[in-house]
Structures are given as structure tokens and as C-alpha cells.
Amino acid sequence: MKKLGEIVTKTKDNLLIVKSYVKDPRRLVGALVYDSSLRRIGRIVDVIGRVDQPHVVVKPESKEILDFIDLGITYYYVKERKRSSRQTRGKGKKKRGGKSSRRGRGRGARRGV
Helix, strand or coil: CEEEEEEEEECCCCCEEEEECCCCHHHHCCCEEECCCCCEEEEEEEEEECCCCEEEEEEECCCCHHHHCCCCCEEEEECCCCCCHHHHCCCCCCCCCHHHHHCCCCCCCCCCC
16 A cells, blocks of 8 residues: 545545645556545546646545545555456457368368469
8 A cells, every 4th residue: 555645625526636646646547545544435537737746536435435534634545456368358268269260261262272
């Protein structure tokens, strides 16, 4: 768990704007946000602002969380791990290739004939 930054404001759309401590927060989109008591606050959905002073947009888990959030307090993030390509494929799917891709051409449809 790493420091994300301080919450600057709450928007009318129930989003949180966080002043980022991270130099390049673009890679954090999709990361989970927590407070100091390890309570899950929400997820990072966007990065806005100037390059030298970026701000992060956080979508809260629920509207009830907004009642507990204090401005100026440091919040933390955890970047979700990416699944390997083997885990993302379906269980029964297999890659096909080689000679099986030439089936169905018929006798007269060979190359070079």
C-alpha cells in the first residue's frame, strides 16, 4: 500500500478529487483507494490537471462512504495485479494453428495449382 494523496474536494457527482503525491499517476487508473484504517474508499477512474500538479478522480464505493471522508487527510492506493494470459483464457479454449487452418479447401484449391 502506497500513499496516493490528500482529498481536495467532493464534487456534485459524488466523485472525489485527490491531489496526487505520485509523479505519474496515469498508471494508477483502476487502482483501489483506502484510508489509514484500511477501509476501502473507491477506485481511481481518471487523472486531471497539470502535468506538474496532477489530481486523481476517485469514484467512491457507495454514497455512504462520502459521509466518512474528511478533506486534507492522506489516502492510499493498491494497484491491482494483472492476470496472466493463461488465466484470462477460457478453460476449454485451445489455440489452433498449423495444418488445421488449411482444412476445407478441397482438392483443386491447393496452392500453386
